[in-house]
Structures are given as structure tokens and as C-alpha cells.
Amino acid sequence: MPGAAQPSPSRRYAAKRDAILVAASKVFTDNGASGFTLAAVAKRMDLHPVSLTYYYKRKEDLAAACILHTITRLSDMLAEAEAEPSPTERLRRFITAYYAARRRILEDGEPQFVPMGEIRTIGAPYEDSLVTAYQAFSQRLTSLLKDSEAPLSGGRRRALTHLLINQLFWSDTWIGAYQVEDYGRIGERVADIIIGGLAAPGRASPETPLLALGAPPADNDEITRERFLIAATDLINQEGYRGASVDKISARLNVTKGSFYHHNSDKDGLVLACFERSFELIDEAKRKAAPAADGWERLWLAAASLAMHQTRGDRGRLLRHHALAALPIETRKATMARFQQIAHAFAGVISDGVMDGSIRPVDPLLAAQLVMAMFNCALPLDYWTPGSTLETVMDAHVRPALMGVFSPATA
Template sequence: MAASAPLASAPVQTTRYERKREAILEAAAALFNARGLNGTTIADVAQAVGLTTTSITYYYRKKEDLASACLLRATAALDELLAEAELAPSPPERLARFTALYFALQADISDERRPALINFWDLRAIAGSGADGAASAFSDVFRRFRRWFTDPSGPALSRLAQNARAHLVFSAFLWAKEWLARFEPEDYSRAGERLVDVLINGLAGPGADWAVIAREPPEPHLSTEVSREAFLRAATELVNEHGYRGASVDRISAKLSVTKGSFYHHNENKDDLVAQCFDRTFEVIRAAHRDAPPSSGTGWARLSTVTAALVRHQLSSHGPLLRYSALSAMPEAMRPKLLRDFDRLSQRTAGIIVDGIADGSIRPVDPMIAAQLVTGLINAAAELRHWVHDAGEENVVELFVRPCLVGVFKPA
């Protein structure tokens, strides 16, 4: 009988192992969300859970392995919600069901009934053996969203349109995590209902035709030096792809085929350059709004025109804009002003929507949530070509902007 004792203790050891592993993943997800992949170390995670670095590496040999495990954990959570939502009979009902489940999950996380899940912003910054598995799991989730747009009961869409709409919807949920903190967790379900209403039914009021006033994408006017603009574009692209800390001086210099000496000739330091990337992004957004003043038409026409111009800018030779996710890894002292500027510009969009509701060109919706959907759309356009390789200035408005503003299940 004594020989059976080790077998009896195995479940206890397994449970202890799983508990510790879950604590590591939870702490790592919170740190990656706050600091970005390149701004977090194994030692940071060890300190957060009260373990040694060696103890962490017993579970995950490298930071990239840990990040991949966090991403697989997050995609598994989304897969579970999608599996339940897929039981609904039609694509709009599946979207509504997924929204309810997703916002309930976010409420549980906010109230600490469920552990935090990692954001997906740094997905492409992961290298190493686990990177392919994490990317594959993310792609599988994307394909499940895309199935909503291949259903025979819906409109016949090209593969380009299916991919664009799947990216639009998936990104809307990822972006929602950024603005949901403005609500009480008990109000998350109502916020989800208002979001899904806009996604399915769009914003256009009765008789509002789809007609975007064609304008060239706005260009920033921060410097007359071509080399200066090149530094800003290169830094923006690298921060979007690798995060703030991953966009090193060496990487920025290599992208432009210049020396580090040349970098410091044009820039005081990296913090100064990235701050100017934000300034450039804000100026582009302000320029788009200035080109569509209240006197230029209805709220619907202005919203369509501003959104189209900014999304086209993302895919133009002057793009992209700096992604909102770059804020999380910015130096603490710089964040309050940048957050304030982002909020003010989002409020401008909400103001256009309020004007449209008042003049009847936009149907009654929650203007803050609708503005956040539009802001998230513009932000997500920077990654559109990862999913829609043929997206460009000439077709992105029809592929990506129109479904957001008129409804994601409307015919192309």
C-alpha cells in the first residue's frame, strides 16, 4: 500500500504547478499590457509574483515563450466565446451574441472575477519558437470572424471584402478594451448593445446617401525637411510594429540606411522623436477635421469624409499614423498630455456625430461609442494590409470605411 503514495500526491503537485503557472501568466499579461513586450523582462514578472527569475524560466525559458503562452491563453478565451456565439442562427445574431459574451468577460476581468488577458498589439513583435503558434492561433480566430461574412444568408462578398470586414469587427473588439474603462463594469453590457447596434445598423439616418467628398489624404505640416519627415515615418512604422522600446535607435537608423550619428544629428533622442511622431499624427487628424468644417455639409457627410481621408492616409505614402498602443510604453511624464490629445480628437468625432443626429443625417446612437468605433477603425487601418494585401488608397474606402458607417452586413 505504501507504494501507492506517490501516485496519490501527483494531482496535488499538478494543481500546485497549474496555479503557479496561471499566476505567472496573469502577472505577465498585465505587465505586457502596461509596458509592451520589449519593455517587460522576465525579472519584472518574477518580482510581480514573488518568485526568482530561475523559477519563471522553469516554466518558460524565454520571455518570448511567456508572451506566446499569454497570447495562446487569450485566443483560447476568444475561441470559447466564438464557439458559443456560432450556435446563433444568423451572422447578425452571432455578432450580437459574441458581443454580449465578450463584454461580460471584460466586466468579469474589470471586477477581478477573471484574470486579465494580454492585448494583441505586440503580436508581431514576438520572435522565437512560440511565435508561429501564437500567430497561427490569432489567424484561426480571425478566420472564425470571417465566417460571419461567408454565410449564404448574407450578402455575396469578395474575399477582399470578407477579410476587410473581419478585420474591422475583430479590431472593434480589441479596441473596446481601451475605452471600456470609462464605464462602470455593470454598464458594460449596455455599452456592448450600443456598439453592436452601430456595427449592424450603421450610422446613416433615413435618406442619407453614401457619398464621400473626395479629398487628398491630409499631410502633416511640421517640417519642411524631407529627411525629418523620413525619420518620423520610419519611427512611426517601427513603433507600430515593434512597440516603443522595440523601435530602437539602431532599428530606426537601419531602416533609413543612416548611421547613429546621423540619427542624433537630426534628433535629440528617441523620446523626442516619438513625441514628434505623436504630434505628427495629431496634426494629420486635425487637418482632416479642418477640411470638413460644419459649413461643409451634414454631419453624415462630414463624418464620412473625415474618416475616409484618415483611413486613406494610413495606406498612402505619407502614412501610417502612430497607433494608440504606443502610449502604453511611453515615459510616464509624457503620457497625460498624449492621452488628453487623443481624447480631445475623439471628442471632435463625437461632436460631428452629435451634429449629424441633430440635422437628421445620422440616426440616434450613442455618440461616444460610435466615435470610438470610428477611432478604432482609423487605428486598425494601419494593419489592414496584413489581412487585405491588395488594399490601397483607391479601394480602402469601399472595403473598410463604408461597412463601418453603413453596417457590416450590408451589401458591398
């Protein structure tokens, strides 16, 4: 319109940077750090890659901006939650705020949340500052759970913070199956499950011995395909797809790169095989737990056994879900579909428990997703504080996930 005021150069610049951040967060979420490039972001925006360098000189600059934006938004949600009077209400407010933000991502075009597991893949000069920012957020979230009347130890709160963030970010694997209008209800149901747990009133954690999953380690030095899968899984879980190079995987087994390619066609194929091995372990747990007395005992036996398997690692861990971003898009879709088949199987166990009265009434499919996040994100024992044992992990990670974060059985 003639004579209409035009945006100032600084406002145009800020608006463009915001638009780039929206596109970049989508590329980051879809492709992970290993597939994140300025060219991919420019293609999404129908721009020449050179034009992006006016705003972000390197892909690392833009990737760091995406991560920092996610941390800032999570911190803003904490600020909302901190106004509530009790740990239970603070936690409920934070969880529902997270799903409200997921709705705004779809309806208002806000940048997507990018996975926090990629922080250490960014490298210098950003890694230290991003880790510091995330630790500050994590400490605030830990404080959210503090209650002077029924205190949890600082170590217990830190463990719960790790669990909570991974349960929320697991939403990336399943939330696309829901309509955006359902996100408010999802937030309320997820909060109810995380706070209240799954056991019916009066039910305790079963005393049944946990399951031994997977094959015991071979008592020889033979290099097998299985050993490559176990080594690759551990390295990808620790260092991400990009950090777990062919050289590092080979060095872990003390073999040459030639030996790697003798046993594996390529690294992408190895990642897919690691997921397939993980699915076999989950299927084994469900199958071995099936004879248990009721739904609660079947769920506990399968889920707790998988979490302890992930913590011990002596028979090869499950591949963490953040490696999905490394797979080609069609393979990733098929792998995510397999995750959802497993979720529906766990939902069936939970539904059975609701019917037989051993599990309290909850949304079975949402509960199943939270259970899967719990055993997938269980940390190796050497990541815990000195002196921790498997029982520490059971008390601080497994019981809170299955019986509620504020349950007396987890205090």
C-alpha cells in the same frame, strides 16, 4: 484545519501558473513586449524572479503563453457565437461576449487580453505557432460573417475581421472611463453601431472629394525631423516598438546613427513626437471637414480622409495605437488623455448629426471610439490582396465601419 484535504501538487502548480498568467498579462498590457520581463512580473507578484523560472524558463515563454491564452478565450467566444442562426446575431453575440469577458477580468480576476499586434515581436520559437493560432481564429471569425443569402466575398470578410478585432481592442484606450456595471450596455451599443452603422436611413456615402492631409513629400534629399517621424511611424506600425530599432530607422533614411541622435534625443522621445504628429493630422482633418453641410458629411469627410491617408502613406501615416505601451507611464497617460479629447470632438460631430437627422441615434462617444479605431487601423495598400485599389479599401473598410458591416452599400 486539521485533517482537511490538501490540494495536490499538480493542482497547486496549475493554480500558481494561473496566478502568474494574470500578473503577466497585466504587465504585458501595460508595458508591451518591449517592457515585458520576468522581473516585472515577479515584482507585481512580490516574488523573486528566479521563482518564476520554475514555471516559465524565459520571458518569451511567458509572453507566448499570455498571447495564446488571449487567442483561446477569443476562440471560446466564437464558439458561443457560432450557435446563433444568422450572421447578424452571431456577430452581436461575439461582440457582447467580448465585453462580458472584459467585465470578468475586473470582477473575477481573469487575465487581461493582450494586444495581438505584439505576436511578431516574440520571436523564435513561438512566432510561427502564435501566428498560426491567430490565423485559425481569424478564419473562424471570417466564417462568422458568411451568409448564403447575401454573401460577402472572402476578401471582404477578411477585411471586416481585421476591422472588428481592431475596434474591439481599441477598447483598451477608453474602457477605463466606464464603471464595470456599464459593460453589458457598452457591448450592446457597440454591437448596434458596428452592425447598423452611423448613417441615417436613406443617407449614402457623400460624393465629396476627400481631403489632402499633411505636407506633400519634400522634393529633395534633405534629412529633416519630419522624415525621421514618417520613417519611425512606418517601422513601428509594421514591426512594433522593439522591432523598429534606431539602426532600422536610420537605415530607412540611409543615414548614420549619429544623424539619428542629431535630430532626436532618444527613441522614446521620437515615439512621443510621432503621436503628436498623428494628433496634428487628425486635428487638420476635423478642421478641414468642419464646413461640410451636416454632421454625417463632416464625420464622413474627416474619417474617410484619415483612413485613405493611412492607406496611401505618401504623406506620412498615423502611428498605430499599440505603440502606446512603449511610452513611460506618465507620458502614456497624457497621450491617452489626448486620444480621449479627440474622441469627444468626434462625439460632438456625431451628436450634431443625430440632432440634424443625418446620423441615426447612437451612443455618440462609443461611436466616436469605433470611428477612431477604423482610421487608425487602416492597412497600407500593399497589405491588401493583389489588384486592390483605394476604392477596394473604401468598399471593404471605410464604408462598413461608417454604414454598417451588412449594409447593402458595403456588400
